[in-house]
Amino acid sequence: MHALVTGGGGFLGRYIVEQLVAQGDRVRSLGRGAYPELEAMGVEVHRGDVGDRTAVLKACKGVDCVFHAAALAGIGVDWHPFERVNVRGTEHVLQACREHGVERLVYTSSPSVVFAGKDQCGVDESAPYDFPWMKAHNAHYSMSKALAERAVLAANGGELRTCAIRPHLIWGPRDNHLIPRLIDRARSGRLRRVGDGGNHVDITYVANAADAHLQAADALTSADSPAAGKAYFISQGRSVNCWHWIDEVLRLVNLPPVRKSLSLRAATRAGAVCEWLFRLLPKGATTGRGFMEPPMTRFLAAQLATSHWFDISAARRDLGYEPAVSTSEGMKRLGAWLRSRVNPRSLTGG
Numbered sequence: 102m103h104a105l106v107t108g109g110g111g112f113l114g115r116y117i118v119e120q121l122v123a124q125g126d127r128v129r130s131l132g133r134g135a136y137p138e139l140e141a142m143g144v145e146v147h148r149g150d151v152g153d154r155t156a157v158l159k160a161c162k163g164v165d166c167v168f169h170a171a172a173l174a175g176i177g178v179d180w181h182p183f184e185r186v187n188v189r190g191t192e193h194v195l196q197a198c199r200e201h202g203v204e205r206l207v208y209t210s211s212p213s214v215v216f217a218g219k220d221q222c223g224v225d226e227s228a229p230y231d232f233p234w235m236k237a238h239n240a241h242y243s244m245s246k247a248l249a250e251r252a253v254l255a256a257n258g259g260e261l262r263t264c265a266i267r268p269h270l271i272w273g274p275r276d277n278h279l280i281p282r283l284i285d286r287a288r289s290g291r292l293r294r295v296g297d298g299g300n301h302v303d304i305t306y307v308a309n310a311a312d313a314h315l316q317a318a319d320a321l322t323s324a325d326s327p328a329a330g331k332a333y334f335i336s337q338g339r340s341v342n343c344w345h346w347i348d349e350v351l352r353l354v355n356l357p358p359v360r361k362s363l364s365l366r367a368a369t370r371a372g373a374v375c376e377w378l379f380r381l382l383p384k385g386a387t388t389g390r391g392f393m394e395p396p397m398t399r400f401l402a403a404q405l406a407t408s409h410w411f412d413i414s415a416a417r418r419d420l421g422y423e424p425a426v427s428t429s430e431g432m433k434r435l436g437a438w439l440r441s442r443v444n445p446r447s448l449t450g451g
Contacts, residue, residue, distance in 0.1 A: 102318070103127040105164045107151055107194065108171030109144065110136035112277055113209060113268075116311035117168050118144055124315075131160040132171065151190030154197075161197035166205040166318050169194050169253075172246070174278060176398045178379045180241050187245035188252075195256050203261060205321040206253065207314050210265040212303070212334055212411055213240070214247035218403040220300075225412040226332050239376055240400040250332060257330035262321040265332035266313050269411065272350075273307035273431055274438035283347060287356050291396065294344050294362035296406030302343045303336035303410040306431035309424045310335055316420040333416040337424045337431075340410035353436040368402035 104121050108114035109130025115138075121128045122142050129145040130136065139146050149156025151171045161167060173186040191208070198206055215224070217231035218238065230251065235244040250265045257263040272279055286292040313335045320328040348358035363371070375395035382393055416422040426434075 102166055103129070103164045104166045104168060104318070105129045105131060105160055106168045106170060107131045107157075107160070107190075108169075108209075109146075110134050110139060111170065112275060113271055113307060113310055114168075114170040115139070115275065116273075116307050117170060117314050118142070120308075120311050120315055129160060129164060131156065150186075151193060152185045154193045157190070157193040158197045158200065161194070161201050161203055163201070164203055166207070166321075167194060167198060167203055168207050168209070168314055168318070170209040170314075172209065174242055175394050176401050177241065177394050178239055178376050178398070180245075183241040183245035187242070188248050191249035191252060195252060195261075198256075198261050205318055206256075206261060206263045207317045207321070208250060208253040208263065208265045209314070210250040210253075210267045210332060211243070211246045212267045212269045212409065213243040213404075214250055214267070216240070216243055216404070216409065218400075218407070220407045221409040221411070222301075223410065223412050226334060226415055238399045238403075243400070254330050254332060259324075262324075262326060262329040264317045264321055264328045264330075266310070266317055266335055267332055267411075268305040268310035268313065268335040269303040269409070271305050271307050271310050272435065274434055276307070276435075280350060280435070280439075283350060284354055284356065287351050287359070292347075292359055292361075293368075294359045294405075295368045295402055296362075296365045298342075298344045298362065300343050300406060300408040301340040301410055302346075302408065303334075303340050304346065304428070305336050306424065306426045306428065308426050308431075309337065312425060313416060313420060313422050316422055320420050327419045331415075331419070333420060333422075334411035334413050335416055335422065336411060336413055337428050338413060339428070340408075341428070343405070343408075349432060350435070353432070353439050365402060365406040368397060368406065369399050372397040372399040372402045 106114050106118050109118045110132040131147045147160045215228040217234040230247045253263050320326050375397050379395045
C-alpha cells in the first residue's frame with residue numbers, strides 16, 4: 102500500500118504513520134510542520150495545510166489509500182477556523198481522491214458528532230446527528246466533524262470506498278492536547294469537577310485508535326466491504342468513571358485528586374458567559390494553538406458532566422477490532438512517558 106496520512110505529524114497521525122511503516126507500506130505525510138522524525142523513518146513529508154486545495158491535490162497524487170486525520174480540535178467560539186480546516190479541508194481531500202483515483206479513504210471522526218448534551222449509554226452508530234443542538238450551543242468542533250463525516254460517507258461508491266472511525270477520548274504517550282491541559286489546569290488550581298462525578302465515559306488508547314484505522318483500510322480493500330460507507334465507534338471496550346480516571350492521570354505526576362466541583366447548571370451558566378465574552382475579542386486574537394479558547398463553554402460543561410459510552414460491536418464484527426493495549430497497560434506507558442520528560446511541566450514534546 103502507498104498511503105497518505107494527513108496530520109501525520111500529529112498525535113494520532115504519527116501512530117498511524119508508525120504502524121504503516123512497521124508493516125512495510127510506503128507512507129507520505131501532509132502536515133504544517135517539518136517533522137524530521139518522520140523523514141528519519143523514510144516517510145515522504147509534504148508540508149502544507151488541508152485548507153490549501155493545491156497542497157492536498159499534490160499530496161494525494163499516486164497513493165492508494167488516504168488516512169485523513171488532520172483536524173482542528175478545541176472549543177473556540179469562532180466557527181470559521183473549524184469550517185476551513187475540518188469541513189473545507191475534508192472537501193479538498195475528497196476532491197483530490199476523486200481526481201487522482203484514490204481507492205480508499207479512512208476518515209478520523211469523533212463520537213461528538215452525535216452528542217446532544219445528554220447521557221449516551223451504550224448507543225450504537227444509528228444515533229443521529231443533532232445539528233440544531235450543536236448550532237445552538239456553539240459546538241463548532243462537533244458540527245464541523247459531523248458535516249465532514251457526512252460528506253465522507255456520502256462519497257462512498259464504486260471508485261472510492263470510504264469509512265469513518267470515531268475513537269473516543271484518545272490518550273497515551275506524546276499526547277499534546279488532552280493530558281497536558283488536564284495537568285496544567287490541575288497544577289494551576291483551575292480544574293473543577295463538573296456534575297456529581299458519577300458519569301462514565303469511553304476512552305481510547307492511541308495505539309488502539311491507530312489499529313482501528315489500519316483495520317478499516319484493510320476492510321475497504323474488498324469491493325463489497327461491509328465497512329464501506331459506514332462509521333464506527335472505537336474505544337477500550339469498557340467505560341470508566343470520568344473523574345476517577347482523571348484522578349488516576351493526575352496521580353501519574355504526583356498531583357492530588359480533583360477536590361473542587363461545580364454543578365452542571367453553574368458550569369453551563371459560566372460557559373454561556375465565557376462564550377459571550379470571547380465573542381467580543383477582536384478578530385484575529387490568537388494563542389500558540391492558533392485561536393483563543395474560553396475556559397468553559399456550554400458544550401464542554403455537558404461533556405464533562407454526562408455519560409457517553411458506546412457499543413463497539415460493529416467495529417468488532419466488520420473490522421476485527423479489539424483493543425490490543427489494555428487500559429492498565431496504557432496507563433503504565435503514559436506514566437513512563439510523563440516521567441521521562443526532561444521538564445515535567447512541559448508535556449507537549451514528542
